Amino acid sequence: MATIEKIEAAAKRLHGKARVTPLLSSPDLDAIAGRRVLVKAECLQHTGSFKFRGGWAALSALGFHQRKRGVIAYSSGNHAQGVAAAAKAHNTPAVIVMPADAPKLKIDNTRALGAEVVLYDRVGGESREEVGAALAEERGLTLVTPYENPEVVAGQGSVGLEIARQAAELGITQADVAICCGGGGLAAGTALALEKYAPHMRVRPVEPQGFDDMARSLASGEIKSNPSQSGSICDAILTVEPGENTFAILSRLAGPGVVVTDAQAIHAMALAFLRLKIVLEPGGAVSLAAALFQQDAFDCDTVIAVATGGNVDPTVFQSALSQHPF
Amino acid sequence: MATIEKIEAAAKRLHGKARVTPLLSSPDLDAIAGRRVLVKAECLQHTGSFKFRGGWAALSALGFHQRKRGVIAYSSGNHAQGVAAAAKAHNTPAVIVMPADAPKLKIDNTRALGAEVVLYDRVGGESREEVGAALAEERGLTLVTPYENPEVVAGQGSVGLEIARQAAELGITQADVAICCGGGGLAAGTALALEKYAPHMRVRPVEPQGFDDMARSLASGEIKSNPSQSGSICDAILTVEPGENTFAILSRLAGPGVVVTDAQAIHAMALAFLRLKIVLEPGGAVSLAAALFQQDAFDCDTVIAVATGGNVDPTVFQSALSQHPF
Numbered sequence: 166m167a168t169i170e171k172i173e174a175a176a177k178r179l180h181g182k183a184r185v186t187p188l189l190s191s192p193d194l195d196a197i198a199g200r201r202v203l204v205k206a207e208c209l210q211h212t213g214s215f216k217f218r219g220g221w222a223a224l225s226a227l228g229f230h231q232r233k234r235g236v237i238a239y240s241s242g243n244h245a246q247g248v249a250a251a252a253k254a255h256n257t258p259a260v261i262v263m264p265a266d267a268p269k270l271k272i273d274n275t276r277a278l279g280a281e282v283v284l285y286d287r288v289g290g291e292s293r294e295e296v297g298a299a300l301a302e303e304r305g306l307t308l309v310t311p312y313e314n315p316e317v318v319a320g321q322g323s324v325g326l327e328i329a330r331q332a333a334e335l336g337i338t339q340a341d342v343a344i345c346c347g348g349g350g351l352a353a354g355t356a357l358a359l360e361k362y363a364p365h366m367r368v369r370p371v372e373p374q375g376f377d378d379m380a381r382s383l384a385s386g387e388i389k390s391n392p393s394q395s396g397s398i399c400d401a402i403l404t405v406e407p408g409e410n411t412f413a414i415l416s417r418l419a420g421p422g423v424v425v426t427d428a429q430a431i432h433a434m435a436l437a438f439l440r441l442k443i444v445l446e447p448g449g450a451v452s453l454a455a456a457l458f459q460q461d462a463f464d465c466d467t468v469i470a471v472a473t474g475g476n477v478d479p480t481v482f483q484s485a486l487s488q489h490p491f
Numbered sequence: 492m493a494t495i496e497k498i499e500a501a502a503k504r505l506h507g508k509a510r511v512t513p514l515l516s517s518p519d520l521d522a523i524a525g526r527r528v529l530v531k532a533e534c535l536q537h538t539g540s541f542k543f544r545g546g547w548a549a550l551s552a553l554g555f556h557q558r559k560r561g562v563i564a565y566s567s568g569n570h571a572q573g574v575a576a577a578a579k580a581h582n583t584p585a586v587i588v589m590p591a592d593a594p595k596l597k598i599d600n601t602r603a604l605g606a607e608v609v610l611y612d613r614v615g616g617e618s619r620e621e622v623g624a625a626l627a628e629e630r631g632l633t634l635v636t637p638y639e640n641p642e643v644v645a646g647q648g649s650v651g652l653e654i655a656r657q658a659a660e661l662g663i664t665q666a667d668v669a670i671c672c673g674g675g676g677l678a679a680g681t682a683l684a685l686e687k688y689a690p691h692m693r694v695r696p697v698e699p700q701g702f703d704d705m706a707r708s709l710a711s712g713e714i715k716s717n718p719s720q721s722g723s724i725c726d727a728i729l730t731v732e733p734g735e736n737t738f739a740i741l742s743r744l745a746g747p748g749v750v751v752t753d754a755q756a757i758h759a760m761a762l763a764f765l766r767l768k769i770v771l772e773p774g775g776a777v778s779l780a781a782a783l784f785q786q787d788a789f790d791c792d793t794v795i796a797v798a799t800g801g802n803v804d805p806t807v808f809q810s811a812l813s814q815h816p817f
Contacts, residue, residue, distance in 0.1 A: 181660075187513060187535060193603070208768040209513060209532075270765070270817065277519070334507075438808070439596070442534040442770040442801030475768030479812040482764070486805040491596065 166410045167315045167354055169361050172322035175222040179323050182254075183218050184210055188331045188469070191440035194457065201467040202456045203335075205328055206443050208475030212274070214401070214449065215324055215351055215473050216240075216247030216311075222320025223309045224251040232257045237306040239263070239285075239293035241400050242271025243474050244311040249278035260306060262297045264288075268400060268446075268478050288395050312350030312408045321351040325358025328469055332363065339365040340467040343423065343452040346370035346379045347402035349411030351473065356418035368419040369463070371455040373399040373427060373448075378406045379415070380422025388412055398427045398481070401448030401474055423462045429454040434482070435489035437472065444482065449474035492736045493641045493680055495687050498648035501548040505649050508580075509544050510536055514657045514795070517766035520783065527793040528782045529663075531654055532769050534801030538600070540727070540775065541650055541677055541799050542566075542573030542637075548646025549635045550577040558583045563632040565589070565611075565619035567726050568597025569800050570637040575604035586632060588623045590614075594726060594772075594804050614721050638676030638734045647677040651684025654795055658689065665691040666793040669749065669778040672696035672705050673728035675737030677799065682744035694745040695789070697781040699725040699753060699774075705733045705741070706748025714738055724753045724807070727774030727800055749788045755780040760808070761815035763798065770808065775800035 189204045207215040224232065235258035238248040245261040252259035259280040263272055264287035276282050283300065285291045301308045312318065325342075332340060342359065344352040349370065356368040370379045376397055381389040390406040397403055407415070430447045433454035437445045445453070452470035455462060515530045533541040550558065561584035564574040571587040578585035585606040589598055590613035602608050609626065611617045627634045638644065651668075658666060668685065670678040675696065682694040696705045702723055707715040716732040723729055733741070756773045759780035763771045771779070778796035781788060 184513060184515075187510060189510075189535060206535075209515060213768050273817070435805075438770055438805070442539050444764055444768040444770065479761075479764070479816065483809045483812050486809055490805065491599070 167318035167322065167357060169357050171315055171319035172326065172354060172358050175316065175319035176323040176326050178225045179218055179221055179320060182221055183323065185327055186210055189441045189443065193440045194436065197457050198468065199460055203332065203467065203469045204441060204453060205324065205469060205471045207324065207471060207473050208443055208445055208449055212246040212250045213474055213476045214243035214247065215321060216243040217250055218323050219317035219320035219350060220244065220247030220251035223314055223316040224255045224257060226316040227307060231307050235259060235304065235306045236309050237262065237297055237301045238309045238311065239297040240311055241403065242267045242275065243401050243476060245271065245275040246278060248309050249275050249280035253279045260300055262293050266395065268476065270478050271476050274476065312348030312411050318350045318354045318411065322354025322358045324351060324471060325355035326362060328355065329359060329362035332469060337467050338363060339465055340469045341369050341463045341465045342366050343369050343371050343455045343468055343470045345402055345449055345452045345471065345473040346372050347404040348408045349379055349415055350408070351471065352419060353411040353414040356414055360418055368415070369423050370415065370419055371423045371425060371451045372402065373397040373430065373451055374424050376403050377422060377424045378404065380424055382407050382412055383415060383419060383422050399430055399448035399451060401446060423455040423459050425451050425454040425459060429458045431485045432489055433457055434485040438486060439491055443472065444475040444477065445472050446474050446477035493644035493648065493683060495683050497641055497645035498652065498680060498684050501642065501645035502649040502652050504551045505544055505547055505646060508547055509649065511653055512536055515767045515769065519766045520762065523783050524794065525786055529658065529793065529795045530767060530779060531650065531795060531797045533650065533797060533799050534769055534771055534775055538572040538576045539800055539802040540569035540573065541647060542569040543576055544649050545643035545646035545676060546570065546573030546577035549640055549642040550581045550583060552642040553633060557633050561585060561630065561632045562635050563588065563623055563627045564635045564637065565623040566637055567729065568593045568601065569727050569802060571597065571601040572604060574635050575601050575606035579605045586626055588619050588626065592721065594802065596804050597802050600802065638674030638737050644676045644680045644737065648680025648684045650677060650797060651681035652688060654681065655685060655688035658795060663793050664689060665791055666795045667695050667746070667789045667791045668692050669695045669697050669781045669794055669796045671728055671775055671778045671797065671799040672698050673730040674734045675705055675741055677797065678745060679737040679740040682740055686744055694741070695749055696741065696745055697749045697751060697777045698728065699723040699756065699777055700750050702729050703748060703750045704730065706750055708733050708738055709741060709745065709748050725756055725774035725777060727772060749781040749785050751777050751780040751785060755784045757811045758815055759783055760811040764812060765817055769798065770801040770803065771798050772800050772803035
């Protein structure tokens with residue numbers, strides 16, 4: 166399982182490799198939320214999402230021979246790009262198993278990073294875990310899971326280290342930290358980092374309506390699944406259920422989950438365009454949507470929203486802007 | 492006139508007030524440009540453009556009584572917002588003279604920052620300088636000019652200090668620094684900063700076709716005007732002619748000007764969306780357009796493009812994405 170020591174070690178390996186992304190803000194967003202909102206812009210990370218951190222942390226933790234044989238990952242697209250980019254930089258072959266209905270931009274980018282992309286039928290019920298495990302066995306590849314691998318979670322935890330430091334520079338030590346949540350790797354890693362470096366901040370996982378497995382799992386104290394794997398525009402964070410390890414960490418450290426609608430995520434994308442000048446994908450905007458439109462869910466004077474990714478097809482983005490003329 | 496000492500002093504006053512914006516990059520952009528491209532994302536600055544730096548530097552340099560009486564500025568929109576935001580933070584009344592055909596977003600934002608907006612007819616030939624001077628006299632306001640005020644230029648020069656430091660962290664000490672150029676305040680301030688802190692970097696002002704007054708002035712050794720004040724989509728950088736002081740600085744320190752088409756600026760906006768996840772306005776994208784599409788204009792292995800602003804109306808942005816499906 167990921168630990169704070171693993172996170173600190175991963176942060177050292179990431180130094181100079183991952184970008185230190187800025188904490189952005191806008192008085193207009195503060196006015197909407199009725200409190201201070203800081204946005205950790207991980208869409209500006211290499212490959213357009215925080216997943217580069219976990220990919221790099223995992224690849225850089227492998228031994229020489231393992232790295233030489235290659236890695237395999239399954240992903241709706243952001244973990245795919247993160248692992249593919251890290252593998253390319255480490256001169257490691259990468260196979261990525263992606264759902265056939267993933268955004269075209271994500272599939273194209275993953276291929277452009279030199280990875281071999283294998284598509285599977287998510288909607289029809291094929292299991293990416295089974296497809297991935299079979300290929301790993303067949304070719305001797307190391308499986309880099311998106312949120313169960315402790316090194317991946319440790320890499321994502323570097324976001325928490327940066328939040329603690331950057332917020333302290335602004336004089337902020339107390340905050341709700343809203344995090345877009347699929348399997349929970351970023352939320353868990355960040356929670357561990359904050360436990361040590363910003364103990365008055367608390368992670369709040371945010372999910373889209375109908376895919377709130379983490380919120381229901383945290384509320385009930387046991388892992389709950391989603392009835393469906395598609396049907397939300399937030400493709401990046403549609404997982405079947407929380408990871409066992411991430412759930413264990415978040416049960417101990419996170420506050421209750423927060424749920425937003427797809428429409429709120431789209432509205433948050435348009436506002437991030439207008440007020441922050443950043444590009445968010447729907448699944449990367451649910452944290453900001455929660456800060457803006459689920460005000461009662463939070464206690465602190467400040468919400469720090471981790472905007473996790475920006476890999477959105479232009480047509481989806483244009484549609485978001487059309488729905489919210491300013 | 493602005494000096495390196497004024498820039499260093501302004502940078503101290505800006506510390507903790509202006510954002511240190513990131514240097515972004517993408518292997519896809521490098522491939523298009525045929526060299527390394529680093530993008531200084533000043534669209535992420537407060538108020539969505541670098542102009543906040545100059546506004547803050549000028550306001551913070553005023554004496555108590557001058558500040559209390561208020562300031563006036565004329566601007567197509569970004570200097571307006573920069574001065575208005577800085578004035579608000581200093582509790583100073585601000586009057587902003589803006590062209591009636593400025594983007595709606597910029598006019599709205601300036602009003603939202605508490606400034607009184609006075610519109611004038613740019614296309615019909617009204618002079619903003621005359622409108623501004625008359626109001627300044629009438630109300631006892633201090634005029635904060637957009638690129639002749641030495642404190643404003645000093646504030647913009649803090650971009651150059653950051654570029655020198657951030658590039659050195661990446662091991663880069665030699666580069667062409669492409670800068671979107673209207674009156675030349677940012678280019679001049681940056682050139683002065685680089686002269687001391689990165690002497691192997693050279694500023695290259697970039698302008699839209701038909702509005703290349705700085706390029707022609709630099710080539711001929713004397714100030715040349717543009718025949719028109721409208722007719723390009725790059726509203727932020729359509730000035731009549733270079734400032735006297737900025738021209739003097741750039742004559743000494745800058746390389747030849749670079750000219751791009753509106754179509755190239757729009758293409759650069761779409762690529763910045765896709766590859767960097769940032770929002771650029773047309774006038775803020777000409778530097779990146781030059782790096783990508785005017786390759787023969789540059790000598791160095793690296794071009795650092797200052798992406799100066801992101802205050803673009805959503806319809807213009809949507810149109811840019813429509814013209815460049817990936």
